[in-house]
Amino acid sequence: MSLRRYRSVALAVTWRNLHNYVTNPALIVPGLTFPLLFFATFAGGLSRISKVPGFGFPSGYTAFQFVFVLLQSAAFGGVFTAFSVARDFESRFARRYLLAAPQRTAILAGYWLAGLCRWGLTAALITGIALGVGMEVGGGRIDLVGLYTLAFLLNAAAGLWAFGVALRLRTIQAGPAMQIPVFVSLFLAPVYVPIELLDGWIHAVARINPVSAILAAGRGFISGEPATVALAFGLAAGLAGAFTLWASVRSPSLARR
Numbered sequence: 001m002s003l004r005r006y007r008s009v010a011l012a013v014t015w016r017n018l019h020n021y022v023t024n025p026a027l028i029v030p031g032l033t034f035p036l037l038f039f040a041t042f043a044g045g046l047s048r049i050s051k052v053p054g055f056g057f058p059s060g061y062t063a064f065q066f067v068f069v070l071l072q073s074a075a076f077g078g079v080f081t082a083f084s085v086a087r088d089f090e091s092r093f094a095r096r097y098l099l100a101a102p103q104r105t106a107i108l109a110g111y112w113l114a115g116l117c118r119w120g121l122t123a124a125l126i127t128g129i130a131l132g133v134g135m136e137v138g139g140g141r142i143d144l145v146g147l148y149t150l151a152f153l154l155n156a157a158a159g160l161w162a163f164g165v166a167l168r169l170r171t172i173q174a175g176p177a178m179q180i181p182v183f184v185s186l187f188l189a190p191v192y193v194p195i196e197l198l199d200g201w202i203h204a205v206a207r208i209n210p211v212s213a214i215l216a217a218g219r220g221f222i223s224g225e226p227a228t229v230a231l232a233f234g235l236a237a238g239l240a241g242a243f244t245l246w247a248s249v250r251s252p253s254l255a256r257r
Contacts, residue, residue: 006106009097009110010106011110011113013097013106013109013110013111013113014111014113016110017115018114018117020084021114027080030080031076031077031118031122032121032122032125034073034076035069035070035073035122035126036125036126036129039069039129039130042068042191042192043064043065043066043133046061046065047061047062049061049192049193050064052193054197055197058224058225059135059136059138059222059224060135060136062135063130063137063219064219066127066130066135067147067218068186068191068215070126070127070151071151071154071211073119073122073123073151074119074123074151074152074155075154075155075158075186076182077119077122077155078115078155078157078158079159079178079182081111081112081118081159081162082159082162082163082165083166083172083175083178084111084114085111085163086166086170086171086172086178087172089166089167089170089171090170090171090172108160108163108247111159112159112160116152116156138222138223138224138225139223139224139226143221143226144221144222146217146221146226147218147221149233150218150221150232153240156243157236157239157240160244160247161178161181161182161247162179163243163247164243166178167247185209186211189206189209189215190206190212195207195216210236210239213228213231214235214236216232217229217232217233
């Protein structure tokens with residue numbers, strides 16, 4: 001497939017998904033409401049956790065939780081986009097894509113671009129509200145670029161994981177298989193307090209959870225004290241690369257149209 005045709009297929013899939021998104025409140029509302037609900041619950045209702053001895057995050061609890069909610073919205077933004085993949089297969093609309101585009105990665109690229117645009121709207125809203133309620137930002141422009149780049153990579157990794165599941169199972173009932181591994185990975189990271197304050201089995205799991213390093217780097221960026229940057233970017237890029245293979249390698253079921 002030529003680059004021009006590849007781009008044409010990807011943009012056509014992107015446009016269709018974005019059109020469906022902006023004309024369907026049932027798709028818009030959950031993607032915007034859930035991150036805001038988490039932000040209000042965590043940053044507002046649990047703000048007294050910042051008084052715990054040893055907490056010591058320089059930019060305050062709002063910024064501490066903002067990073068988690070931003071990364072969570074990025075991950076689930078990718079997963080929610082994969083629901084469109086499953087829905088298109090279930091409705092048999094995806095057959096048109098498969099007939100029109102010999103190279104399946106162009107179709108995946110279109111879905112992914114649509115998901116990235118959808119998450120961009122959510123990220124802008126969360127960021128605006130966080131700044132509006134007085135979130136302290138200690139990092140500079142380069143730090144913030146690093147934070148949003150990490151979120152971008154996590155969006156890609158989670159989306160590609162879910163795309164792979166959707167392409168193999170081809171039904172919206174595969175939703176739990178797409179969501180649960182991402183949900184568990186996120187919430188077995190140090191969500192409410194720094195990893196140093198965790199204890200027992202959750203501390204042991206958080207130490208080996210790749211999301212923990214990504215989360216620590218994001219919080220370092222927003223506080224202006226970058227940490228675990230190389231490790232976080234390596235892990236995020238590695239996950240995105242591995243799940244690209246998972247989503248693009250055709251299984252036996254994909255060979256049947």
